[in-house]
Amino acid sequence: MMTGDRDLEELFRARASTLPEPPPELFTRTMERIATPPRRANPIVAYWQRLGQRTELVFAVTAALLVTTFGLGQLLHAYSPGYGGTSERIATIKLDRMPTPPAAALGTPEFAADRDAAIARTASIALLVRDVPAALTALDTVARANGGLVTAINDSLPTDPGDAHTATLTLIVDARRLDAALTSIGTLGAQQARTATAQAIGDSIVDDRARLRNLRREETDLLHIMDRSGSVASILDVESKLADVRGEIEHLDAEVAEMQHRVATSQIDVTLTQAGLTVAPATPTLADHFAGTWHAALRSVVAGLTSILDAALWLVAFAPFWIVAALVALAIVLRLRSRF
Amino acid sequence: MVTSAGSDDGERTLIARIAANDPVAFETFYHAYVRRAFAFAFTLTGVTDLAEEIAGDTMVEVWRSAHRYTGRARVATWVFAIAHHRAIGMLRRKHVNVVPLDVAPVAAVWDEPGSDRLGDGSAALNAALATLSPQHRAVLELAYTFDCTQAEIATIVNVPLATVKTRTFHAKRRLRAALERSSLRADAS
Numbered sequence: 419m420m421t422g423d424r425d426l427e428e429l430f431r432a433r434a435s436t437l438p439e440p441p442p443e444l445f446t447r448t449m450e451r452i453a454t455p456p457r458r459a460n461p462i463v464a465y466w467q468r469l470g471q472r473t474e475l476v477f478a479v480t481a482a483l484l485v486t487t488f489g490l491g492q493l494l495h496a497y498s499p500g501y502g503g504t505s506e507r508i509a510t511i512k513l514d515r516m517p518t519p520p521a522a523a524l525g526t527p528e529f530a531a532d533r534d535a536a537i538a539r540t541a542s543i544a545l546l547v548r549d550v551p552a553a554l555t556a557l558d559t560v561a562r563a564n565g566g567l568v569t570a571i572n573d574s575l576p577t578d579p580g581d582a583h584t585a586t587l588t589l590i591v592d593a594r595r596l597d598a599a600l601t602s603i604g605t606l607g608a609q610q611a612r613t614a615t616a617q618a619i620g621d622s623i624v625d626d627r628a629r630l631r632n633l634r635r636e637e638t639d640l641l642h643i644m645d646r647s648g649s650v651a652s653i654l655d656v657e658s659k660l661a662d663v664r665g666e667i668e669h670l671d672a673e674v675a676e677m678q679h680r681v682a683t684s685q686i687d688v689t690l691t692q693a694g695l696t697v698a699p700a701t702p703t704l705a706d707h708f709a710g711t712w713h714a715a716l717r718s719v720v721a722g723l724t725s726i727l728d729a730a731l732w733l734v735a736f737a738p739f740w741i742v743a744a745l746v747a748l749a750i751v752l753r754l755r756s757r758f
Numbered sequence: 759m760v761t762s763a764g765s766d767d768g769e770r771t772l773i774a775r776i777a778a779n780d781p782v783a784f785e786t787f788y789h790a791y792v793r794r795a796f797a798f799a800f801t802l803t804g805v806t807d808l809a810e811e812i813a814g815d816t817m818v819e820v821w822r823s824a825h826r827y828t829g830r831a832r833v834a835t836w837v838f839a840i841a842h843h844r845a846i847g848m849l850r851r852k853h854v855n856v857v858p859l860d861v862a863p864v865a866a867v868w869d870e871p872g873s874d875r876l877g878d879g880s881a882a883l884n885a886a887l888a889t890l891s892p893q894h895r896a897v898l899e900l901a902y903t904f905d906c907t908q909a910e911i912a913t914i915v916n917v918p919l920a921t922v923k924t925r926t927f928h929a930k931r932r933l934r935a936a937l938e939r940s941s942l943r944a945d946a947s
Binding site for chain 2: 423426427429430431432433434436437438439440441444445447448449451452
């Protein structure tokens with residue numbers, strides 16, 4: 419039997435003359451087809467039809483999208499703070515947008531019923547001032563003018579000629595006058611930093627009040643039981659329970675009062691630094707230089723690794739989008755490669 | 759061999775005229791190429807109806823896509839590439855499979871009406887080719903029947919050159935094995 423390359427060539431050559439010819443009517447049909455303009459198929463429908471012939475690809479892409487979306491949802495649910503269902507909402511709000519509790523409601527027993535109004539507001543401000551003692555006196559005046567007082571002072575006098583005079587103060591002012599107080603404090607020097615926080619504690623106050631009502635009912639019930647005649651042992655037992663309930667009532671009362679105080683007043687932390695001092699930089703030793711270089715290098719490595727991990731997480735999070743984009747790009751490339 | 763009679767420059771000129779919607783040029787091109795397109799489609803599918811459809815589609819595609827021909831490949835290579843793409847797509851769409859020689863007579867696969875005039879060697883070759891996959895059959899037919907270089911085959915079937923060489927090697931090995939089996943059966947009968 420012939421099996422060499424030359425034999426194969428001979429076989430194919432001999433067979434070539436036996437291959438069928440196209441029928442003559444094919445020419446007529448082809449000319450008719452080119453004479454009629456092609457119907458422009460809807461590209462989306464055409465693509466969908468082609469995709470329908472590759473069911474395994476459709477299933478794979480759909481499954482990948484579903485798995486990725488589900489995984490992403492689980493990740494978000496597990497790690498996002500907004501999904502945790504915490505009872506307290508803490509937010510940093512711009513000062514000019516910070517809500518102020520209604521003046522009429524403040525100080526009344528039911529003010530905490532309005533959960534949205536029960537917001538504990540605090541602020542901090544750092545100032546560069548020319549004269550720290552004068553600024554301390556002015557801050558005391560500001561606190562009093564806004565219905566409050568200075569609750570803490572830490573005045574650090576300079577020990578070396580190059581050191582700056584610094585002081586930190588804690589002011590308590592009427593919550594309704596927090597913005598005015600901050601404006602007044604801001605005029606005392608050059609502002610270096612200014613932050614404000616608002617914490618909604620309405621839910622906590624309402625919860626504590628409900629528990630208080632229950633405990634007071636329980637106290638009344640226990641007193642009724644005490645009034646009945648009974649054995650000494652049972653009376654002692656009821657007395658013990660009554661003492662526990664009263665202790666809890668006092669604790670909750672104090673807690674509610676403290677929260678009401680936090681809503682009615684606002685705390686301001688002020689940091690004062692004496693301005694106008696130029697401190698000569700210390701000349702670093704060779705060891706300091708290398709230590710600094712080493713720490714900088716370590717920080718760079720950590721930052722680099724963090725960036726890579728961040729990028730990986732972004733890639734995973736956006737997987738549904740780039741997988742689809744990649745598939746589309748692949749389809750386009752394959753289509754272009756099939757042409758010249 | 760089923761090869762072209764015209765020069766490539768002349769065919770490029772024809773393509774340029776076809777791109778300018780010249781039906782006379784298309785007619786000339788059609789008569790120069792339809793036989794090869796049809797023969798190539800037939801060698802891939804083994805069915806004249808399909809080969810006719812593929813050859814017609816190929817010619818129509820030449821008419822519609824002539825303006826996209828960049829001239830990087832020979833005109834014949836371009837036409838074979840279109841025909842190959844159509845044939846593979848049609849085989850996939852219509853789920854047309856070549857019936858193995860062991861379970862069907864050769865005439866069921868190679869339904870050429872004049873097949874009775876085939877010599878023993880050609881009939882055996884057809885039967886052996888029918889046992890190969892369309893990919894293996896394509897590289898052998900392009901190389902031996904249509905006298906294409908391996909680089910041109912790579913362009914036509916849209917695979918790397920190394921893949922063409924591997925396919926050719928395995929295709930020839932299987933073809934020889936099929937021919938051997940066919941020979942043994944003939945001797946036994």
